[in-house]
Amino acid sequence: MLQFFILLKRFLPSYKKYVFLTVFLNLLSTLFSLFSFAAIIPVLNILFGASEAKTQYVNWEYGDGLNAVIEGTVNNIKYGVEQLIITHGAQTALLLIGIFLVVMTLLKTCSAYFSGYFVIPIRTGVLRDLRNRLYNKVLSLPLGYYTDERKGDLMSRMTSDVSEVENSIISSLNFIFKNPITILAYLAVMLVISWQLTIFVLILLPFSGFMIGKISSSLRRTSREGQAQHGEFLSQLEETLSGLRIIKAFNAEAKMKTRFNALNETLRRTFNRINRRFELAHPLSEFIGTVVIAILLWFGGTLILHHNSPIDAASFIYYLVIFYSIINPAKDLSRGAYAIQKGMASLERVDNILNTVNTITDPSAPEKCGDFADKIEYKNVWFKYENDWILQDINLCIPKGKTVALVGQSGSGKSTLVDLLPRFYDVQKGDIFIDNINIKSVTMNDLRAKMGNVNQEAILFNDTFFNNIAFGVEKATFEQVEQAAKIANAHDFIVATEKGYYSTIGDRGSKLSGGQRQRLSIARAILKNPPILILDEATSALDTESEKLVQEALENLMRNRTTLVVAHRLSTIKRADEICVMNEGKIVERGTHENLIALNGYYKKLCDMQAF
Numbered sequence: 267m268l269q270f271f272i273l274l275k276r277f278l279p280s281y282k283k284y285v286f287l288t289v290f291l292n293l294l295s296t297l298f299s300l301f302s303f304a305a306i307i308p309v310l311n312i313l314f315g316a317s318e319a320k321t322q323y324v325n326w327e328y329g330d331g332l333n334a335v336i337e338g339t340v341n342n343i344k345y346g347v348e349q350l351i352i353t354h355g356a357q358t359a360l361l362l363i364g365i366f367l368v369v370m371t372l373l374k375t376c377s378a379y380f381s382g383y384f385v386i387p388i389r390t391g392v393l394r395d396l397r398n399r400l401y402n403k404v405l406s407l408p409l410g411y412y413t414d415e416r417k418g419d420l421m422s423r424m425t426s427d428v429s430e431v432e433n434s435i436i437s438s439l440n441f442i443f444k445n446p447i448t449i450l451a452y453l454a455v456m457l458v459i460s461w462q463l464t465i466f467v468l469i470l471l472p473f474s475g476f477m478i479g480k481i482s483s484s485l486r487r488t489s490r491e492g493q494a495q496h497g498e499f500l501s502q503l504e505e506t507l508s509g510l511r512i513i514k515a516f517n518a519e520a521k522m523k524t525r526f527n528a529l530n531e532t533l534r535r536t537f538n539r540i541n542r543r544f545e546l547a548h549p550l551s552e553f554i555g556t557v558v559i560a561i562l563l564w565f566g567g568t569l570i571l572h573h574n575s576p577i578d579a580a581s582f583i584y585y586l587v588i589f590y591s592i593i594n595p596a597k598d599l600s601r602g603a604y605a606i607q608k609g610m611a612s613l614e615r616v617d618n619i620l621n622t623v624n625t626i627t628d629p630s631a632p633e634k635c636g637d638f639a640d641k642i643e644y645k646n647v648w649f650k651y652e653n654d655w656i657l658q659d660i661n662l663c664i665p666k667g668k669t670v671a672l673v674g675q676s677g678s679g680k681s682t683l684v685d686l687l688p689r690f691y692d693v694q695k696g697d698i699f700i701d702n703i704n705i706k707s708v709t710m711n712d713l714r715a716k717m718g719n720v721n722q723e724a725i726l727f728n729d730t731f732f733n734n735i736a737f738g739v740e741k742a743t744f745e746q747v748e749q750a751a752k753i754a755n756a757h758d759f760i761v762a763t764e765k766g767y768y769s770t771i772g773d774r775g776s777k778l779s780g781g782q783r784q785r786l787s788i789a790r791a792i793l794k795n796p797p798i799l800i801l802d803e804a805t806s807a808l809d810t811e812s813e814k815l816v817q818e819a820l821e822n823l824m825r826n827r828t829t830l831v832v833a834h835r836l837s838t839i840k841r842a843d844e845i846c847v848m849n850e851g852k853i854v855e856r857g858t859h860e861n862l863i864a865l866n867g868y869y870k871k872l873c874d875m876q877a878f
Contacts, residue, residue: 277392284384285443291381292444296451298374299591302367378444385443393432396616400424403619408626409690410651418501423619426496427612434609445595452592459585460577466565467558467589492536494615499533502526544605559590626692628709635708638716638797640701641665642687642828648695649682656682658851660696666797669829671839673872674848680832683848684800687830688714700798718791720820722803724783726775731760732767734775735789742793754789754819756782781815788819799829836873845869 278285404424412420457464506513506522513522566582577585647660657679664670672680685691686698689710698705705713726734735750736742747767751757759782763769775783791799801820833839840859847855847862847869855867862869 277395278388280395281388281391284388287384288381288388288443289447291377291384292447293451295374295377295381295444296448298370298377299448300451300455300588302370302374381444389432393428396431397428399620400428400616403622406624407619407622408624408692409685410625411622413651416498416501418504419498420619421504422496422500423615426500427615430612431609431616434605434612441599445599448595449592449599452588456585456588459581459588460566460569462569463562463566463577463585467562492533492540492611495529495533495536499529502529559586562586562589626689626710628711629707632709632712633703633707635703635712635716636701638666638701638828642798642830643699643702644683644686644696645699646696647683647686647693647698649679649686649691649693656851657686657693660853662846662853664828664830666828667826668843669824669831669839669841671831671833671842671845672848673833673836673839673845673869678848679851680848681802684802684830684832687798687800688717688719716796717798717800718794718796718823719800719802720784720787720791720823724775724780724787726771726778726783726786728770728773730765730768730770731763731786734771734786735767735793737790739793746793747789750789750793751786753792753822754785755815756785756789756819785815785819788823792823797828799824799827801829801831801833803832803834836876847872 401424404420453464453468456467502525506526513519563586566577566585569577570582642664644660644662647657648655649657660683662670662683672683674680682691686693687705689705692706700713700716727737731751732744732747735747744767748757751760751767759778760767760769771777771786775786778786801824831839831842839845842859844856845859845862846853847867849868855862855865855869857865863873
């Protein structure tokens with residue numbers, strides 16, 4: 267429960283007004299409920315003829331002490347009822363008491379409604395804040411975080427776990443704001459009526475609390491296990507949908523069915539245990555409440571049967587009504603406690619993301635980053651993901667307006683080298699400078715604003731052509747988008763669609779060919795108009811005809827820009843001002859295409875292999 271109150275402390279400060287109104291109205295509802303129950307005593311006295319004029323009016327003052335005030339108030343209310351019966355008769359008294367009961371009940375129900383009315387903005391607001399924080403955290407975390415996490419499990423935390431927090435914890439806010447107030451107020455009145463009976467009740471209650479607490483703690487452990495299995499379930503589903511072509515090609519349907527069915531059965535058994543324990547909350551609390559009432563009836567009846575009883579029969583019935591009225595709030599509170607424990611397991615999984623330390627952050631006092639004017643420089647750069655060094659002692663200078671290409675076998679560190687420039691990852695040793703300013707000393711927003719990326723996989727969104735090209739560019743006009751598409755050789759196939767630039771391209775551009783997707787991503791980079799361009803194997807996955815169109819678009823894009831190119835197809839980088847050959851994280855050769863061919867070294871071997 268401690269984590270639950272920490273959750274409230276995190277999210278409720280923005281909703282202080284609603285919290286105050288909810289608590290205040292719940293308190294009013296409880297008081298009106300007690301007043302309505304109090305009508306039982308004079309009704310019973312009238313029905314059993316116990317209201318004779320034998321009570322004397324008592325004068326009391328606030329300085330006489332709390333007990334004197336309470337006893338005097340009760341005595342004078344009883345005196346007023348007796349005088350009412352004498353003056354107007356028992357039937358009139360019953361009618362007036364009935365009207366009093368109706369009015370008190372109306373006020374109670376109205377207060378209860380508005381207390382729930384004001385808790386709704388808290389519920390929906392806290393859920394919105396949690397989703398926003400989680401999404402913002404996902405956007406802010408470095409790319410390295412996602413290499414160690416399964417996409418399906420992350421999706422599970424952002425969907426099913428957040429939904430479980432809503433269904434279990436946030437939906438219990440009304441119980442938390444209402445029921446403790448009701449229970450405490452009722453216990454206070456019970457203590458006033460008979461402290462002996464109330465102490466007896468308080469001795470019995472810890473036993474029931476212990477029983478409920480044991481089941482509640484086991485429920486939380488099982489819920490955490492169930493949510494983890496649900497994350498694995500989504501991961502397998504996502505892998506199946508992504509790899510459906512390979513599954514069918516290798517006749518692996520039966521194997522995947524077996525894996526999925528086993529996981530699904532495990533998930534079913536786990537949630538069977540969770541739901542069975544959750545359903546135990548209501549009957550267990552009801553049974554324990556009935557046992558306590560039975561014992562209370564015996565103990566209270568024993569007190570009344572003695573001639574010197576501190577409580578009369580009518581007051582004892584009022585006491586029982588109040589105590590029985592505690593049972594429903596207590597049951598709701600115990601059920602809410604079960605729900606909270608069930609939801610806390612999901613909240614812990616969400617907090618695993620929210621509490622992740624972001625290792626790549628903006629400096630506290632960033633430097634001003636002006637227009638790119640001189641060069642990009644890697645100085646003694648070392649980098650590793652885990653144990654082995656991926657890059658070792660890299661020194662590279664890229665003058666403004668020049669094109670530098672990186673070539674080499676897969677795994678040699680080419681893509682990692684270019685990913686360090688926009689700070690997708692941070693170097694462990696050495697530094698990277700732009701115009702002699704360390705990239706770690708400027709904000710990432712300023713740094714990345716100077717760069718445009720075109721990757722091997724064209725990352726597009728299920729939106730229109732216009733919005734995909736204008737992505738990340740504020741207030742782009744139609745003319746600017748159209749001009750960028752023309753430069754990227756994308757205009758013709760865009761206008762051939764039904765709605766032109768306002769046609770949707772499907773999930774990840776599924777309605778387009780590989781070459782069309784790539785030209786669309788190039789148009790996006792052209793519209794951004796960055797001084798620095800990063801091309802990461804932008805043509806390696808294309809056929810010859812598409813490659814020609816894309817290469818022409820890339821040449822238009824690279825004109826008058828500083829470009830860092832990662833290439834597998836060596837024919838695409840012959841015109842580069844410098845080619846750096848990488849092997850096992852080091853630059854082993856560098857020079858122009860002609861110089862490297864004449865060197866007859868590693869680059870010459872790569873060219874001969876591709877020519878062959």
